[in-house]
Amino acid sequence: RMTPSHVQALLAHRGEAVSACAHVFVVGGEAFGAGLARSLQAAFPHARIYNHYGPTETVVGCCWYDVSAALETLSGPTLALGRPMANTQLYVMDAGGRLQPPGVAGELWIGGAGVAKGYVNQAALTAEKFVPDPFDPARRVYRSGDRVRWRADGQLEFLGRLDGQVKLRGYRIELGEIAAVMESVPGVREAAVVVRGASEAARLLAYAVGAPGEDAATLQARVVSTLQQRLPAYMQPTACMLLAALPLTANGKLDRRALPEPEQATGAGEAP
Structure with missing residues (x-):
C-alpha cells in the first residue's frame, strides 16, 4: 500500500x-x-x-x-x-x-x-x-x-475534507477544487493549495510540481492562465509557486506546514 x-x-x-x-x-x-x-x-x-x-x-x-x-x-x-x-x-x-x-x-x-x-x-x-x-x-x-x-x-x-473548506472574505472555498484544476493542466504532476494568514490578511497560496523537462516559467504561466479561465476571482491564489517536490511527512502525506512562503520558493511568482 x-x-x-x-x-x-x-x-x-x-x-x-x-x-x-x-x-x-x-x-x-x-x-x-x-x-x-x-x-x-x-x-x-x-x-x-x-x-x-x-x-x-x-x-x-x-x-x-x-x-x-x-x-x-x-x-x-x-x-x-x-x-x-x-x-x-x-x-x-x-x-x-x-x-x-x-x-x-x-x-x-x-x-x-x-x-x-x-x-x-x-x-x-x-x-x-x-x-x-x-x-x-x-x-x-x-x-x-x-x-x-x-x-x-x-x-x-x-x-x-470538511476542514478543507475555508471561508475567505465571505466566500466559501474548497481548496481541493483549486488543486484539482491545477493538476488538470498538462505538465503538472501534483499540486496543493493552502491558506496562510487570518482575517483580511488571509491569502490563498498555490504550489505545483512540474513534470521533468517542463520549462518553469512557461508552466507557471499556463497554470495561472488556467486558474483564471476556470475559477472565479475569489478563488484565485495570491501566488502560484513551482516546487521541485511537495514536502512530505514521515508517512508519505503532504506536509502543509512545510510548504514555503512565496519568497522562499524557487520559481515563485505572483498571480495577476
Missing part, C-alpha cells in the same frame, strides 16, 4: 525491468488523481491498481475501487472511493445527522467491525467523532470529516 506521493516518486525512479513485471498497487492515504492513475498504468501496463480508502479510526480500509477496470471511462480529476468492504457500512449524512440521497453531498459516517473504540485519554474527542449508529443505536459509527456523495453507478465519490 502506498500514497499518491509515493507513486510520484516511484514513477520518477522506476527501472525498465521493474515496469515489465506484474504488480498490484493499492493506493491510499490521500486523494488519488485520475491523471496519476493513468501515468501509473502506462508505466506498469500489467499491473492492477486499486484506490483504497479508510482512516486509521476504521482500521484503515473500509472501501475500495478497481482503478484498472475503470481506466477507460474515468472522468473528472479524482477517482471514486468505490464500494464498502465486507462488514462495513457507509452513510452520507447532512449536518443534522440525516441520511442523504444519491447525488447529494454530505459527511461520510463509517460503521462496522473495523470501527475503533476511540482515542486514548481523549474522552471529549472520542465523544465528538464516535457517535451512535443512527440505524442501530447499539453500535457506533465514526464521523470521518470527509465530504462525499453516492454516484448514480453506486460508487462513492470523494469531494474533499
Whole structure:
C-alpha cells in the first residue's frame, strides 16, 4: 500500500525491468488523481491498481475501487472511493445527522467491525467523532470529516475534507477544487493549495510540481492562465509557486506546514 506521493516518486525512479513485471498497487492515504492513475498504468501496463480508502479510526480500509477496470471511462480529476468492504457500512449524512440521497453531498459516517473504540485519554474527542449508529443505536459509527456523495453507478465519490473548506472574505472555498484544476493542466504532476494568514490578511497560496523537462516559467504561466479561465476571482491564489517536490511527512502525506512562503520558493511568482 502506498500514497499518491509515493507513486510520484516511484514513477520518477522506476527501472525498465521493474515496469515489465506484474504488480498490484493499492493506493491510499490521500486523494488519488485520475491523471496519476493513468501515468501509473502506462508505466506498469500489467499491473492492477486499486484506490483504497479508510482512516486509521476504521482500521484503515473500509472501501475500495478497481482503478484498472475503470481506466477507460474515468472522468473528472479524482477517482471514486468505490464500494464498502465486507462488514462495513457507509452513510452520507447532512449536518443534522440525516441520511442523504444519491447525488447529494454530505459527511461520510463509517460503521462496522473495523470501527475503533476511540482515542486514548481523549474522552471529549472520542465523544465528538464516535457517535451512535443512527440505524442501530447499539453500535457506533465514526464521523470521518470527509465530504462525499453516492454516484448514480453506486460508487462513492470523494469531494474533499470538511476542514478543507475555508471561508475567505465571505466566500466559501474548497481548496481541493483549486488543486484539482491545477493538476488538470498538462505538465503538472501534483499540486496543493493552502491558506496562510487570518482575517483580511488571509491569502490563498498555490504550489505545483512540474513534470521533468517542463520549462518553469512557461508552466507557471499556463497554470495561472488556467486558474483564471476556470475559477472565479475569489478563488484565485495570491501566488502560484513551482516546487521541485511537495514536502512530505514521515508517512508519505503532504506536509502543509512545510510548504514555503512565496519568497522562499524557487520559481515563485505572483498571480495577476
